[in-house]
């Protein structure tokens with residue numbers, strides 16, 4: 001149970017820890033974030049499951065997971081151009097952040113919106129919003145992570161809104177507006193008794209206090225052995241989607257005075273990658289101990305492209321093509337973060353990893 005006093009002091013520390021970061025974020029030209037839309041589709045997804053098929057795939061189609069019946073490896077394929085895409089118009093979706101709406105921000109070409117994933121040995125049925133909405137009726141879908149998770153949550157809402165005639169029946173439950181810093185957003189599709197929620201938790205683990213007698217440079221800590229204080233709110237859901245990675249770097253940690261803590265002790269010399277591994281292991285035991293995996297399907301997104309590009313990460317190299325066109329090119333772009341995610345997930349029990357490029 002959440003203790004109100006703990007919660008508010010922890011949020012305060014969290015805000016303190018992040019304040020410096022957002023100042024530099026605001027300097028970015030929002031228009032350059034266009035790159036995101038293409039990059040959202042270039043992500044890998046690790047699906048943890050226990051003898052249940054994924055929710056969006058119909059049992060009657062010929063699609064199966066490789067590990068369950070060998071029917072089709074969904075991850076072995078290529079991106080193809082599909083003139084019937086995109087599936088929604090961001091300008092008509094109130095939940096699409098305007099800074100990520102490339103066309104509205106002046107981009108002229110639109111082929112980057114038309115990429116569709118094509119597995120080599122089967123076809124993924126076209127996204128049928130009516131079918132998906134029915135499958136999600138009465139469900140609670142929760143996205144947890146950083147801005148890449150938030151923008152994916154937005155896309156999912158925009159995809160689903162196309163199937164709802166009364167747009168006013170879809171609303172943010174607390175009347176909140178989407179912003180970079182917001183900690184929680186929950187959108188309700190009232191005619192489907194469906195909620196899609198986003199929890200901003202860029203590290204997934206908890207922000208901690210500064211131990212007494214710490215060096216001056218320590219202004220905040222990240223407790224690698226405890227999950228985010230709001231994690232109890234994630235448990236009671238049907239689909240849980242996680243990501244973390246882009247905040248695990250020196251500029252977003254040490255340079256603003258955030259250091260790691262394990263077992264109540266400061267770990268000043270710990271590398272970000274070692275810390276990332278520890279945090280993911282904390283996450284994995286949390287899933288094993290707290291989540292009812294018979295009910296909740298848990299996903300972890302592997303590391304994906306950032307909103308930005310270039311040396312300083314402040315520019316946008318507007319590209320037309322997917323970063324990786326097919327599975328065979330993947331090895332060139334493998335990231336250390338994804339390798340750690342795969343290793344941690346592989347060691348989880350009783351969950352089964354369904355993807356291994």
Ligand SMILES: *[C@@H]1O[C@H](CO)[C@@H](O)[C@H](O)[C@H]1NC(C)=O
Pocket residue numbers: 089090091092
């Ligand atoms: C998207 O919606 C906007 C606003 O309604 C409209 O001006 C634009 O033409 C639409 N784009 C497409 C490709 O339909």
Ligand SMILES: *[C@@H]1O[C@H](CO)[C@@H](O)[C@H](O)[C@H]1NC(C)=O
Pocket residue numbers: 138139140193
């Ligand atoms: C809505 O869904 C919840 C489960 O998420 C269920 O407990 C509740 O009974 C449903 N309400 C209606 C009106 O169907």
Ligand SMILES: *[C@@H]1O[C@H](CO)[C@@H](O)[C@H](O)[C@H]1NC(C)=O
Pocket residue numbers: 309310317319320
């Ligand atoms: C921009 O992207 C293209 C590939 O799409 C690449 O060849 C080029 O090096 C990139 N430029 C920068 C500055 O990143």
